[in-house]
Amino acid sequence: MIEAKFWAGLTNNQPNGYLERLPSDGPSVLLFVAPETRRDTLWTELRRRVVSDLVDVSGSDGLRSGRVPDSSRYLVLTSWRSLLGQMANQSSEAGDSSAQIDIRQLQGLTERMDEEAFLPIQAAELAPAFPRRMLGLRTPVDDATQRGVSEGWIDISGLQMRPHPTGYGRYMRLGGSTVWFGVRFELWAGSSDTPLWLDYRPVNNHAVPLSQLRRILGMSHGEEYVPIPLSVGVEYEAVLDGVVDELQRLGREIEASRGE
Numbered sequence: 001m002i003e004a005k006f007w008a009g010l011t012n013n014q015p016n017g018y019l020e021r022l023p024s025d026g027p028s029v030l031l032f033v034a035p036e037t038r039r040d041t042l043w044t045e046l047r048r049r050v051v052s053d054l055v056d057v058s059g060s061d062g063l064r065s066g067r068v069p070d071s072s073r074y075l076v077l078t079s080w081r082s083l084l085g086q087m088a089n090q091s092s093e094a095g096d097s098s099a100q101i102d103i104r105q106l107q108g109l110t111e112r113m114d115e116e117a118f119l120p121i122q123a124a125e126l127a128p129a130f131p132r133r134m135l136g137l138r139t140p141v142d143d144a145t146q147r148g149v150s151e152g153w154i155d156i157s158g159l160q161m162r163p164h165p166t167g168y169g170r171y172m173r174l175g176g177s178t179v180w181f182g183v184r185f186e187l188w189a190g191s192s193d194t195p196l197w198l199d200y201r202p203v204n205n206h207a208v209p210l211s212q213l214r215r216i217l218g219m220s221h222g223e224e225y226v227p228i229p230l231s232v233g234v235e236y237e238a239v240l241d242g243v244v245d246e247l248q249r250l251g252r253e254i255e256a257s258r259g260e
Contacts, residue, residue, distance in 0.1 A: 001029070018030050022073045141181065144243045148244065168183045175252065
């Protein structure tokens with residue numbers, strides 16, 4: 001018996017009700033398939049719920065497996081990544097191109113669900129250092145903006161601070177085009193190794209057409225965001241200088257393109 005899981009919780013009948021339905025006249029298996037990142041926590045919960053203590057027969061391949069005492073019934077847990085990887089290898093060896101295509105699609109689906117899921121909370125994530133770091137990301141946004149305003153290459157007159165549902169930032173004029181600059185957690189999570197971004201999407205009053213901005217800033221077709229890298233392993237002033245230098249560079253490129 002196979003039970004496919006993503007991020008839904010166990011039902012009241014899982015796993016005991018399912019184990020009781022397994023045949024008792026020979027070896028039988030209740031197999032749970034779940035996301036890789038959920039494997040350890042789900043196995044702990046499954047074992048906690050089983051009426052009898054399982055006899056652990058897990059191997060070294062990451063497969064979680066336990067036998068119900070005094071029976072030949074087994075509770076097994078594997079991950080989508082492991083299962084589909086083995087299926088992909090088998091279909092490749094068999095030369096089954098149709099199966100390979102289907103498996104790749106399933107791999108893409110399960111990986112995407114892994115990325116979008118609420119992952120189990122780790123103890124280190126609840127320590128004060130984590131929220132302090134998140135709050136501290138506002139500082140280079142504010143300081144870089146203030147430096148640009150004081151030096152005259154950023155204009156915020158008539159524009160507002162505009163927090164984003166998944167971040168923090170503000171509107172500004174850079175190189176004659178109005179942009180949003182700040183922290184965007186969803187872009188950080190899915191696209192690049194930086195929390196800071198320039199967003200060209202919210203406004204239409206660009207001095208330079210968006211298609212031209214994409215070309216001069218090296219953005220792909222359809223992209224409307226530019227990552228602003230952060231220096232690592234250095235003091236804050238060096239981090240701030242790096243952000244300011246990148247904003248100035250982008251501003252100069254935008255300004256120079258206005259006459260093209």
